């Protein structure tokens with residue numbers, strides 16, 4: 553199945569990236585740089601601008617000011633959403649469809665798709681309509697689909713917020729699997745425990761402003777903004 557990459561992933565640079573909608577500043581000018589094969593967790597209360605920042609970084613939204621730039625060739629990217637968008641087809645066909653779009657030879661599609669289903673513990677559900685799968689199974693199917701794209705950067709927007717602990721564990725294991733194969737991870741979460749488990753570094757947003765970009769240990773032990781401190785203590789309600 554996928555031949556995972558070894559070349560270094562291009563750095564992503566945001567230079568004074570802002571987003572204003574109908575006169576409201578939703579993201580204040582934000583500059584940051586993501587390099588290497590890190591797991592970056594974007595944290596902050598509801599409405600802080602986490603998803604917005606991620607969509608701008610992924611290129612789903614165009615900033616109203618500033619620039620989003622890859623240093624070098626833009627890498628293969630995939631994005632996993634809070635609620636997976638799946639086709640009204642079987643789990644297997646959701647995957648072979650993606651392979652067809654990416655022009656994988658017809659005779660190789662089924663084997664590759666089955667291999668991805670196996671990797672994410674879904675082989676026994678291959679024939680089941682994707683839309684009747686449980687929330688956790690659907691999310692794993694979305695991850696299997698992303699795996700087939702062999703992304704160098706994987707963006708995940710609160711992929712576990714609707715899941716129970718066992719399903720959360722399965723998704724987190726899958727995220728680590730991507731990372732081990734050389735994929736940079738950029739993920740939003742509300743969950744402090746999840747950030748401690750997964751993050752190398754943390755981006756902390758509050759009211760549309762990036763207040764911190766720090767290694768995870770530093771974020772939890774010596775946050776530099778009072779807002780991050782309050783968030784960590786559970787005092788910043790959302």
Ligand SMILES: Nc1ncnc2c1ncn2[C@@H]1O[C@H](COP(=O)(O)OP(=O)(O)OP(=O)(O)O)[C@@H](O)[C@H]1O
Nearest residue numbers: 573578596597598599600601602603604605613740
């Ligand atoms: N494309 C858009 N057009 C207009 N407003 C937007 C757009 N995307 C997000 N917003 C607004 O920007 C603000 C930040 O939204 P965002 O979804 O980024 O927050 P968040 O930090 O991810 O919050 P949550 O934790 O609730 O998901 C919200 O007020 C939202 O309504």
